[in-house]
Amino acid sequence: MSSDEPSEETLQSINALINIYKKKHDQLILEQEELATCRNQQQDMNEQFKQRSIKLTQKMKEDQRSYKTQIENEKDKLKRVRQEEKELMEQIQKVEEAVKEEEAQTHYLKQQNDVFSAVPERNVVFTGLTGKDTDGQAFDMEPHLVYPMDGGTALITFEEEVVANNILKMKKHQVKLGQDISITVEARQVYLMLPTLVEIDSKVSSQHILISNLPKMDTDPMLNKLEIHFSKSKHGGGEVEKCEMLPDSGTVALSFVRNDIAKCLIEEEYHEVKLQEKMHRVRVTPFLNGKITNLKTTMKACRRTLLLTGIAPVMEQETLQDVLEIHFQKSSHGGGEVEAFLYNPLGQHTSAVFQKAPKNEDKKTE
Known part of the structure; x- marks a missing residue:
């Protein structure tokens, strides 16, 4: 064998290296295929993500438009609710004012009823002629x-x-x-x-009473007897401030220091008072105060x-x-x-x- 020819050991080692590099080549090819597969998968995933991102963006825009519409609708609803609330509050205020006015009117009518149903009794003889309602004449105030x-x-x-x-x-x-x-x-x-024009607002006094159904006797002794009787707590009275005879009326006006005495006496209405050495039944009625509210x-x-x-x-x-x-x-x-x-x-x-x-x-x- 010539010295220029490789030896058997050299060929074997070369073959071995070739096999090693071949395996490496095959490994590289395999890895390249795997990388290509991964790359394709990544590309597919990227495309999927891209499509999904597009869809999500579109959905997000649609949701934004929907939310904006909902917000506008809610604002309109809130505005309507506030308007309705305002109208309801105005109605409530009107109702409360109407209730107060009705209560005031009821109180006024009750006072008027108390006065007109408890005025001193006087005998009246009608000597005129009856006629139709249209025959009546209005009353005028003489200056x-x-x-x-x-x-x-x-x-x-x-x-x-x-x-x-x-x-x-x-x-x-x-x-x-x-x-x-x-x-x-x-x-x-x-x-x-x-x-x-004269308009007078009248109300029942809380400190005064009118005493009627009185016998004919001297004024001063009668006033003294009445003051003594109604100043005693056992008769439902209290400290008397003033007692006077009203001119041309036949009634006595009596005022108390306290403002809680008159009401109880008026509710009882009839009282037995000793006058002229005997018990006499007198009538106690409300005292009406008048105030001019409009004068032209x-x-x-x-x-x-x-x-x-x-x-x-x-x-x-x-x-x-x-x-x-x-x-x-x-x-x-x-x-x-x-x-x-x-x-x-x-x-x-x-x-x-x-x-x-x-x-x-x-x-x-x-």
């Missing part, structure tokens, strides 16, 4: 006006309105008191403030009554009054028949009371 007069003035009322107008037009008048004595008086219009007035000129001013006290009051009245009765002075004359000298205080007379005539009294 009773106090007119304060300054000193050195006089009020004169003529029977005819035309005479008063003539005197008023002449304004200043020279009145002769004697041959060389005269005074100058001025005629002025008299204006009165007349009520056109208007200024009105008197048509037949004038005010004379500038009257100096140069003679006796009665004589001067007669001279003035005689002067204004004479037609030569523009006067006429005098119905009433009231003179107030300087330094004195006098008031005239004007009342509505028949046919709208002016009437004055001292």
Whole structure:
């Protein structure tokens, strides 16, 4: 065997290396196939993730739109609920106000019922004629006006309105008191403030009572007996503040210091009181307080009554009054028949009371 030829051992070792590298190659090929498979799987997974991501993005956008729509709907619902709540609160407030008004009206009607059902009894005889409802007439309030007069003035009322107008037009008048004595008086219009509307709110007093069904006897002893009786706690009374007879009514008004006495006495209504040495059954009813809540007035000129001013006290009051009245009765002075004359000298205080007379005539009294 030549020395240039490889030895058997060398060939074996080469074959062995070839086999080793072949195995490595096969291993690498296998690994490459596995890597390719993994790569394909990764690509598939990536594609799946990509598709899923696209779907999730779309779903998320759809959910966002849906949530936005739901939020808008909920906002609208909340707005409607708040509006309904506001309307309900307004209705509740109106109902509460109506309930309060009804309670106040009920309380007022109860008071009125207590008053009208417990007014002092008086015998009334009807002497008129019966008729239809349409035949009735409304009640009018007659004015009773106090007119304060300054000193050195006089009020004169003529029977005819035309005479008063003539005197008023002449304004200043020279009145002769004697041959060389005269005074100058001025005629002025008299204006009165007349009520056109009067509204009165009435309620039952918690400290007063009215006592009626009383016997005829002297006023002072009766008031003393009533005060003694109703001041005792065994009779349901208490400390009395005031006891007085009401003019032209036949009833006594009694007031207590405490405000819880009157109600109990009114509820019992009838009481046995010793008057004129014997027991007498009197009636206790509510005392009504009145308060003007609405008053409307208007200024009105008197048509037949004038005010004379500038009257100096140069003679006796009665004589001067007669001279003035005689002067204004004479037609030569523009006067006429005098119905009433009231003179107030300087330094004195006098008031005239004007009342509505028949046919709208002016009437004055001292």
